[in-house]
Ligand code: NHR
């Protein structure tokens with residue numbers, strides 16, 4: 001069974017969804033760059049080892065990433081999962097875990113990379129928003145896409161109400177994506193594209209607003 005290390009920075013609800021999904025893998029550890037991350041207590045309550053590597057203890061990104069990699073490798077991780085992890089990673093770190101480092105991002109990439117995605121989507125008046133699980137590459141939020149979920153944007157949405165609707169879908173697609181990786185049903189091929197040996201599942205179209 002593949003060994004997984006999850007990196008968090010805060011609440012850890014996506015991490016919790018992964019812990020509770022009964023995936024065919026061993027979650028070896030949860031690591032946070034912030035000692036006050038709520039998700040650390042949740043991980044401990046699930047009997048998962050935790051560690052903190054504070055970026056504030058390191059002079060630059062490269063030395064922080066090197067310390068992080070040392071701990072990750074101590075857990076012999078096969079796959080590294082970013083779940084609300086808020087530090088941009090150096091090219092060296094990303095390349096070390098090429099094809100086995102994934103992230104969940106709260107937008108329909110390539111729209112709205114970076115932060116404050118829900119605010120920007122509302123500002124633009126888009127009618128459909130969502131979330132994306134992708135392989136991490138050096139270019140921020142531009143790695144090959146594994147799965148996306150779309151939600152309607154409603155007239156009275158606030159960033160909070162919209163993010164709650166997106167988060168529900170995050171908790172569905174992230175366990176699915178990790179399950180595929182654990183079962184070797186999805187992988188990053190030699191051209192840097194997402195390959196899969198599962199049958200294509202035709203999804204339903206989402207119209208927003210709907211037709212009359
Ligand atoms: N690193 C690389 N190289 N590539 C990606 O695609 C990455 C990554 C690290 C994190 C997650 C990402 C997201 O899903 C992620 C993808 C943090 C920032 C950011 O600006 C942006 C995107 C993501 C994560 N971080 C600030 C920084 O200076 C700190 C912001 C904060 O602490 O609130 O690192 O959105």
Ligand code: GAR
Pocket residue numbers: 008009010011012013014015039083084085086104105106114115167170
């Ligand atoms: C999630 O919405 C995740 O997609 C997003 O932060 C939230 C973390 O929630 N990630 C990013 O914005 C990465 N920059 P969680 O800690 O409860 O999973």
